[in-house]
Amino acid sequence: MTWSAPRALIDHAALRHNLGAARRLAPTSRVWAVVKANAYGHGLEQTAATLADADGFAVARVEEGVRLCEAGVSRPILVLEGALCADELAVAARFQLGLALHHRGQVALLEEAAPPAPLACWIKVDTGMHRLGFAPAVVPGVLEVLGHRCGGVRLAGLLTHLANADVPEDTSSVQQCRALQALAAGRGLPLSIANSAGLIALPAARTEWVRPGIMLYGASPFVTGCGADLGLAPAMTLQGPLLAIQHLAAGAAVGYGGTYVCPEAMPVGVVGVGYGDGYPRHAPTGTPVLLRGVRVPLIGRVSMDMISVDLRPQPAATVGDSVTLWGGGLPVEEIAARSGTIPYELLCRISPRVHLEHLPETAGEPAGLRQ
Numbered sequence: 001m002t003w004s005a006p007r008a009l010i011d012h013a014a015l016r017h018n019l020g021a022a023r024r025l026a027p028t029s030r031v032w033a034v035v036k037a038n039a040y041g042h043g044l045e046q047t048a049a050t051l052a053d054a055d056g057f058a059v060a061r062v063e064e065g066v067r068l069c070e071a072g073v074s075r076p077i078l079v080l081e082g083a084l085c086a087d088e089l090a091v092a093a094r095f096q097l098g099l100a101l102h103h104r105g106q107v108a109l110l111e112e113a114a115p116p117a118p119l120a121c122w123i124k125v126d127t128g129m130h131r132l133g134f135a136p137a138v139v140p141g142v143l144e145v146l147g148h149r150c151g152g153v154r155l156a157g158l159l160t161h162l163a164n165a166d167v168p169e170d171t172s173s174v175q176q177c178r179a180l181q182a183l184a185a186g187r188g189l190p191l192s193i194a195n196s197a198g199l200i201a202l203p204a205a206r207t208e209w210v211r212p213g214i215m216l217y218g219a220s221p222f223v224t225g226c227g228a229d230l231g232l233a234p235a236m237t238l239q240g241p242l243l244a245i246q247h248l249a250a251g252a253a254v255g256y257g258g259t260y261v262c263p264e265a266m267p268v269g270v271v272g273v274g275y276g277d278g279y280p281r282h283a284p285t286g287t288p289v290l291l292r293g294v295r296v297p298l299i300g301r302v303s304m305d306m307i308s309v310d311l312r313p314q315p316a317a318t319v320g321d322s323v324t325l326w327g328g329g330l331p332v333e334e335i336a337a338r339s340g341t342i343p344y345e346l347l348c349r350i351s352p353r354v355h356l357e358h359l360p361e362t363a364g365e366p367a368g369l370r371q
């Protein structure tokens with residue numbers, strides 16, 4: 001056995017393949033690769049290096065943008081939540097980060113600070129999600145202020161975020177697109193609307209700039225189905241080692257609370273991964289893991305450092321085997337659905353104690369597509 005801790009294999013060929021898929025959907029759009037939350041758990045700097053062909057990178061926070069700059073990224077960087085105070089704005093100006101502006105306080109900061117070199121600013125418009133953004137009615141006034149009184153601003157365009165794009169038949173997404181287009185009419189401003197779901201399912205959202213996140217990592221943004229159905233390759237495979245095999249008698253209770261009771265004499269495997277690594281504690285009995293190419297079910301409660309699995313379907317299991325929790329051969333979407341969550345949460349909650357092992361790009365297809 002060469003390793004005892006869980007690891008996440010990051011397939012850089014898959015990342016590039018998925019960026020290509022995003023580009024093919026909107027060949028005339030420019031692409032911000034969304035790399036917030038440590039590139040959805042895949043490693044910010046390494047992911048940005050692999051996706052260097054993107055037209056820019058989008059992050060949630062100034063701090064994330066600074067990390068990209070310090071890693072040598074020279075493409076435009078957009079901070080989706082903008083700068084919230086003068087200090088943050090000064091940092092954004094120093095690193096020339098693009099900012100989304102969503103409330104008047106941020107505009108006032110820019111008026112006061114007057115950054116020496118103009119910052120690319122996107123006006124975030126609330127077209128129906130009711131989270132961040134200016135109401136459409138006040139946008140003309142904001143544009144006026146930025147155009148006339150803010151020397152440190154280069155107005156880059158209008159941006160909005162879709163609330164229901166993960167349900168393609170929901171008509172509110174089209175209405176959101178129309179609301180933004182109506183505001184832009186006659187102003188010649190670039191628009192940015194699409195997240196992954198909008199990019200894949202909503203042609204009206206494929207405007208000057210698109211903002212795919214989850215699809216770059218190979219997971220589906222939709223409520224059902226998985227990335228492979230969309231031609232995407234999973235970029236992360238989470239693995240843990242098989243630490244032990246127990247031969248238990250009928251009636252033996254397994255794990256905390258003894259919630260699983262062996263129906264017969266059976267082999268039970270203990271895998272060294274748990275909720276302390278980011279595996280969901282709510283994964284119920286029956287959630288599959290992959291062991292030597294065969295699905296075996298999780299049994300009993302998920303512990304901090306371990307889970308137990310029913311080894312009856314895989315008699316060849318050997319201590320030291322590496323067990324796949326999700327990724328190539330076992331879609332993260334399936335584990336998320338079983339656990340009552342979405343792949344986004346599972347990917348970005350990988351804990352820092354999971355070692356990210358970056359697999360260099362090879363000439364061939366990404367591993368996830370070869371299965």
Ligand SMILES: *Cc1c(COP(=O)(O)O)cnc(C)c1O
Pocket residue numbers: 034036080161194195196197211212213214215221
């Ligand atoms: C996270 C985020 C995205 C990317 O969304 P995906 O569903 O992961 O493609 C795009 N735009 C904004 C504003 C976001 O916050």
